[in-house]
Amino acid sequence: MQGCNLSCIYCHNPETQKECCLCGICLETCPAKALLITDNKIIYLKDLCQFCDKCLQVCPYFSSPKYFRITAWELSNYILKYNEFLNGITFSGGECTLQTPFIIEVSKQVKNNSPLTIFLDTNGYVHQSGWELICNHVDGLMVDLKAFNSKTHHYITGVDNSLILENIKYASRQGLLYEVRTVILKGINDSQEEINNISNFIKELNNYTLFKLIPFRPYGVKHPLKDTVYPDKNHFEKLFQMAKTVLGEGVKKPLDISL
Ligand code: SF4
Ligand code: SF4
Structure with missing residues (x-):
């Protein structure tokens, strides 16, 4: 979904912001x-x-000419057409919770007419009342935690992480916190202390949430730091194993981590 309320330095799809x-x-x-x-x-003639994506590369406003508007009714009908081939759907972005009323409407229509689950891939930077509202309408959440240290988080995203940490705790209490995700940036959030803190934070929440560590990759990134934040493969592996000592099998990484 188009639009985001953070400005992460490693954003892989900045054209959605x-x-x-x-x-x-x-x-x-x-x-x-x-x-x-x-x-x-703007009209996009598909x-x-x-x-070639030249349009995305040159856009100085972190946008795209290719996004389009669709009603909740149209999207629900489209999803329901493929219902038998799916287990569920995931909203992502950009930041999907900026369009919470739309998600709720689609969720109601899909759930009333199918067994499909509804998940969100979100940055968790949502006012408490909006977060509680959306938690009533989804089956699970994948939430980014870009850094545990507040200053580091501010450097990466432009905002403090206290609201996100509170929202993660709330989602955990509701049984909805499927996964916490952290992108590892060399020299920025790749200290052992940082990963240890996130691992222990998750461990104290519950015994079901997965922690996914994702090595930074430069594809699509517009920020000038894109050439300097590539993590070292051995160091990434060390962080992964360290998280495992805290969370055991509750830690994941992408299947392909060629760095
Ligand atoms: S619309 Fe964008 S991706 Fe398509 S041909 Fe033009 S520049 Fe390339
Ligand atoms: S804002 Fe970006 S997508 Fe829109 S017209 Fe300008 S360059 Fe194209």
């Missing part, structure tokens, strides 16, 4: 003439697109 402001810059770089601006809207 903001809405298009119709500046027209991407129109000039599109080799296929697949983009138009008309009636104060049939002409060569999928």
Whole structure:
């Protein structure tokens, strides 16, 4: 979903952060003439697109000409059409909780008409009342915890982590905290203390939440730090094993961690 309330330095899909402001810059770089601006809207002609992503690379406003609007009714019907091939759906972004009323509406329609589960992949930076509301309508949450140290978290995301930590605790109490995820950035949040703190924080919450450590990769990243935050493979492995000593089998990493 389009739009985000954080500005992470390692964002892999920065084109999802903001809405298009119709500046027209991407129109000039599109080799296929697949983009138009008309009636104060950007039009993306998918049939002409060569999928080169030049439009995403040149957009200076962290947006994309390719996102589109859809009603809750349209999306629910689309999901329900494929119901028999699915176990569930996950909303992600951007930050999906910025569109909580939409998610609730889709969730109601999907749950009333299928056994599908509804999960969110979220940064957890949501006002308490909004978080409690959305927790009533989903089956599980994957929440990013970009750093345990508050200053480090602020450096990575632009915001303090106290609200996120409280929301993680609330989700845990509701039995909804499926997974906590941390992207490991060299020299920024890759200290043993940092990973130890996150592991122990999760351990004290419950005995069911998974902790997923993800090595930073530079794909799609626009921030100037993209060439310096690649973690060392041995160091990543050491952090992973350290988390395992606290959480046992409750620790995961991506299957492919070629660094
Ligand atoms: S990806 Fe973007 S720039 Fe490339 S052809 Fe498609 S619309 Fe044009
Ligand atoms: S997608 Fe970006 S570059 Fe293209 S018109 Fe919108 S704001 Fe401008």
